[in-house]
Amino acid sequence: MRELRTLALLLAVPLLGGACAGTRGAAGVPLVHRSEAVGAPNPEALLVALHSSGSTPAFWDEHVQSLGIPVRTLLPQGPRPRRDGFTWFQADHEAKTQEGRTEDVERMAARLAELIREVRAAHPEVRRVVVTGFSYGGDLAWMLALRHPELVDAAVPMGTRLLGEPTGALPHRVRVLQGEQDAIIPVQRTRERVAALKDRGVPIVLRTYPDLGHDLSPALLEDWRAFLRQALQGPVD
Template sequence: MKPLVTTALILLTLLEASCATTLPGPGAVNTAPPLSYETYALGAEKPEALLVALHSSGSTPESWDASVKALDIAVRVVLPRGSRPRREGFTWFPEDHEKKDGAGKTADVERVAAQLADLIREVRRAHPEIRRVAVTGFSYGGDLAWMLALRHPELVEVAVPMGTRLLGEPARSLPPAHRVLVLQGEEDAIIPVQQTLARVADLKAVGVPIDVRTYPGVGHDAAPQLVEDWQVFLRQVLQAP
């Protein structure tokens, strides 16, 4: 399926900030570099569903093209790009991100998630027909997809984070109609599957509408069965009345 709207590259300078445990205060400035993104529509001129797909570290937005076009549904796609060059692609967080403790990592993710939240608002202002928003991502992109669902439930109804650490604690309740599905390889050497299972169980216990699917023999990778389940789930939630 070919895009029905010409791709546009839009540069946003975003001025929200956040910290590890609180939301941005008045007048706070987000010091993370500005983000750019690409957007196009599939299946209709004005789709009512929006899918924001976030690439992994060292990758590019274009890595999502084949998967999102294979959804074969009416959807507007937004593909943000991490602001920091890494290897052959881009990344989202500073070089010292992995050296930080849990609070420091969470703060990094919250800062970029605040930028992405503004990006979603910008897209929705330009396309007021949008009624449902889903976010997804792998690895660092998965961390951001989860943080958007956690910190910005007024913007995001559905999240599919993959290979994620699920950083941050709920500061408020997520609406029960929201959906979060975590996809995780059981042989992931970066994100241990038992850690993910325990984290999801803890979140469910406090009322977060979250589920997890794991995949035997799959590492820190988007294996074919994982991608197929990702597509089936998104088709269902993005086409729901």
């Protein structure tokens, strides 16, 4: 196991260039991440973008540039190698009960929350934080908004299972994006879940895409950009 962790870190360095190791979690594996100012020296908004399983933080680079606005990025990397990239959870994650999967996501979200606090402490000019992600990254973006609403002003989880229940403070604005042909997360289940969350007072909106599976599309990305531009530049309240 120690050799596997060492290999993950060695692989991460050329992928991330100027990456730095973040806070260690209970598993002892540092979360490699990259944080950069884009479009201005000291942006007032922080975008936390979380990759899907088997991908890398570099996936987000072109999408961040396409926003065309000043923003600081926080691009963490999943701690475990998978295919040509990395993943967030152990191999038995999908075999667990819903309760077990939820606990996995909560633990990783807590580690990501520590990273957000570190970046904000290093960059006090940051006044608002938006989180986004796809698939497992979407699960984590939602969980950050749900369990750490004091850190998150808005969230755009995509292709997410929306695990976990509100237990106190409600998350801020949440926009869920999903393909209607998603074979991994049935869209009807997502519709029912969003409706139940709305009934509990969660400010959540779902937008679906008729011909899209468990993936991103130009139409979805255009909506993603429009919402993020507003959330990253709009008022904190």
